[in-house]
Amino acid sequence: MWEWLKGPGKAVRDPLAGSTNYLGAYDKQGNLLRARRTQNEDSERDELDDDEDTIIQRELDEGLDDVQMEANAVDRATKRAEKEEREDRGGIPRERQNDLRPYPLNQSFRSQPVLSEALREQLYIQVTTYKHDLPSVAATFGVDIRRVAAVVRLKAVEKQWEEEGKQLAKPYSDAVLAMLPQTPFRPETSKPITPHEPINDLPVHPRTRQQIFYPASESRHFTREDAAKVFDDKLLPADARIPLPMLVDLERWKLQGLSREDRQKKQKEKDDAVHFQATESERKRVAWEQRTQRVVPGRRWDFKFQDISAEKVGKDGRGRDAVGYRYGMPHEDRKRGMVKIPTSVE
Template sequence: MPPRISSSRLSQPQTCQCFRTRPCEPPSSRQFHASARHEVTHLRRDMYAWLKGPGKVFRKPLRGSTNYLSAYDKQGNLFRAKKDDRGTRNRDEVKEVAENEETASRRDLEDESLTDEDRSARAEQREVARNTRTAEDEETEARGGVPKERTTDMRPYPLNHMFRSQPVLSEELREQLYIQVAVNEYDLASVAASFGVDIRRVAAAVRLKTIEKQWEAEGKPLAKPYSTAILAMLPTTPFKPDTNKSITPHEPINDLPVHPHTRQQIFYPASESRQFTREDAAKVFSSKLLPADKRIPLPMLVDLEKWKLEGLDRQQRTERQVAKDTEAREEAEEQARKRAEWEKRTQRVVKGRRWDFKFQDISVDKVGKDGRGNEAVGYRYGMPHVDRKRGVVKIPTSVA
């Protein structure tokens, strides 16, 4: 049977030919992981060429930017920093925009078909556009002259176009959430609605900040350089202390989970003259199902939107929400006080060595006809089913 490996691939033995005049030298020995001297592969040359060329921009990353590979071209130039981007207009372009606005204002004054209201409306639109551009320029200057990342710049893996890096809470925003909840003692739901952060994320940020404050008081070292480096690599949600400006929402905070009762398809006839509301739709699916306005995680967002449509600014909306939170907190404290007084009046506590035993008088009239009343003894632990008892009818005997 012929050999599977050709003889040309086999290493030839080191033999000494008899016609050589100088003695044979043994083969050079080196470590397996070490490369031979002056032996540079094609991939290594490409790597050094990239480090000296386009890759040199990553040695000193841009301030206020994620610096992902997908944000640069093959020559190492930032895509969004080119001249055709909005955030990098030069002074000549800004001057040209101002001249165009003056020309438009003069044209509106000369146009006799326009009324004073039309001229004022157009002037307000130009003012809003100019303020918007100024805000963009201020944000660009605050980021060190680097424009804000686009959607295509949020891809840390260039070959995976579907994955985009999601923003995280900035250090200033985390500190403000801790101050609002732990220091000012505002409600978690109100803080989540005010800052556009999910209520579970607010609770987690407050807990972590509490541990951080405790470690700082105990003198334990914190990994601040690591945290700063990680936050510099990821997009962050900033904190805007100015109450006149709108907040930057971090994530959708009022998504409604799909209830199992709403997964079925129901054809319900309704009159055309009747106003079919969300409460009616909830009753169609189930008699115990609440409408969507009452099942959302943050119902106060509906009130905030109503106040916004009324023309109230952010400061006034915040004051109203704080007043409602204070009223709700006082009501909850009053209910807790009444509950404690009722337990003290109706329960007897016997101190034990390891546990305290509480005794309460129960009336037999409150357990109901079948003994399953919600005030019966053992109700919280449930009652066994009678499915496996003999002689019990388990099929319906009548149709309601």
């Protein structure tokens, strides 16, 4: 053990700055594996040093279309960001998948990246200060919309504790973050945003797990809406169930050949329409509460009385808007003597 600590284990005892520094990132002699790749990449010719106008003119001479040129520009921006990040790390590249194994004998387990403190702070600022909606922030930063909502709530609690003078466990948080891969936010670089996770994955609906052979004529245009109705009448199509439908619209407009300015204009129009609809719905809700609720102020709390209609009990007396829906009537399976197993098969 002491020979290993003085030899290959010395690199693990003295951790690298800005790196997870797991055992799987080194060979048996204690050499950093991804450092070899850096030497090989530096030996090759790097065209990123050329001027951007020179690269664009070269692509125009080669006859590339706008889609290919835009893809190449994104690729160059990614490589430049990786190069700048590597320079910030002191010439050490970012971890690969094989470098994220804390236990070398467990090849299946890899540490998943977490949000850095700078990225969490920026998500909180975008939502609370600039008043951007959660879907737009999630699409911009490549973070799941549920994770963005959780970050905003936790950051609000953190800000409240700081105002109250409560002591935060900052040393513990910094120590944990130093041991895990992080998704950074670097506003001073050419590519400040790094996608954190897939944000538009569609969960499998239980109604779609069954196999159905549905006959349809060859002349019929069978769409996703029709497929959803085959599984269930109330099931929405995939385009309407994904978390961020705006990304599908942007990709569709891109394939249609619209320019970047036209796509941004159409997206802004849709965002304004959604914002107006949400504002109008909130205004109607507030107006309805003021019209139907009576508030009686009390010593410790206020009592709110809501006007109800006795006609909203439904056919079985269990309507959502009925009195006692939440507290008054128990479910049938909680009653004594009720048969809870099926007695016949229809």
